[in-house]
Amino acid sequence: MEKQFWSEYKSSFFPVPLVVVSVDGKEKPNLITLGWTGVLNSEPLMVGISVRPNRYSSSFLHEQKVFGLNIPNKNLVLGTDYCGIKSGRDIDKINELNWHVFRGESLGTPLIEEFPVSAECKVTQILPLGSHELFLAEVKGVYIDKEYLNGNRIDWAKAEGLAYGSKTYFLVKEALYKQGDSLQELKK
Numbered sequence: 001m002e003k004q005f006w007s008e009y010k011s012s013f014f015p016v017p018l019v020v021v022s023v024d025g026k027e028k029p030n031l032i033t034l035g036w037t038g039v040l041n042s043e044p045l046m047v048g049i050s051v052r053p054n055r056y057s058s059s060f061l062h063e064q065k066v067f068g069l070n071i072p073n074k075n076l077v078l079g080t081d082y083c084g085i086k087s088g089r090d091i092d093k094i095n096e097l098n099w100h101v102f103r104g105e106s107l108g109t110p111l112i113e114e115f116p117v118s119a120e121c122k123v124t125q126i127l128p129l130g131s132h133e134l135f136l137a138e139v140k141g142v143y144i145d146k147e148y149l150n151g152n153r154i155d156w157a158k159a160e161g162l163a164y165g166s167k168t169y170f171l172v173k174e175a176l177y178k179q180g181d182s183l184q185e186l187k188k
């Protein structure tokens, strides 16, 4: 394969999951869409979110050291985009989108009902990385729409999750293989 040195490497260069983080704002909860995020540890279950310090949501994360992590799906793609364009400085995003808040049982963080999966997270460390600050956080409770539970797993093909890359939203819809299938399939 012929390779090209890609000078634009500073932008997103592989598909990532998207989250909508919920924080208690001055008078009401606020939402911010983030692509720089991921699960980073199993025991305890930990996530990381990277936020530019000039975001309206950043000061609330610093003050409260807790946040909600809401995982969008196909139905929520335009709302997710909107929460990444508009600022809570100017508008009440939750009200504009006609979404609804419920409170987590462990930390009391605001979470959004319309999302198939939401989690309460407690910040343990804040690391300045450059343009962004990385908030490392322990997951203290997860809430899942029952219809997307398949045994003790979330059925992402059914929930129709999202991935983000090259400034484009993609749909996670089709299960190809299960983990470990290579052991059988590559023998064929």
Ligand SMILES: Cc1cc2nc3c(=O)[nH]c(=O)nc-3n(C[C@H](O)[C@H](O)[C@H](O)COP(=O)(O)O)c2cc1C
Binding pocket: 018, 030, 031, 032, 033, 034, 035, 036, 037, 050, 051, 052, 055, 056, 057, 058, 080, 081, 083, 084, 085, 086, 087, 088, 089, 132, 164
């Ligand atoms: C798809 C997408 C991904 C984004 N990822 C991040 C991110 O990882 N970190 C960040 O600080 N801002 C990110 N943003 C920008 C913020 O979501 C945006 O500036 C938002 O309006 C900030 O909201 P606030 O001012 O209410 O805090 C992203 C925006 C979009 C549309």
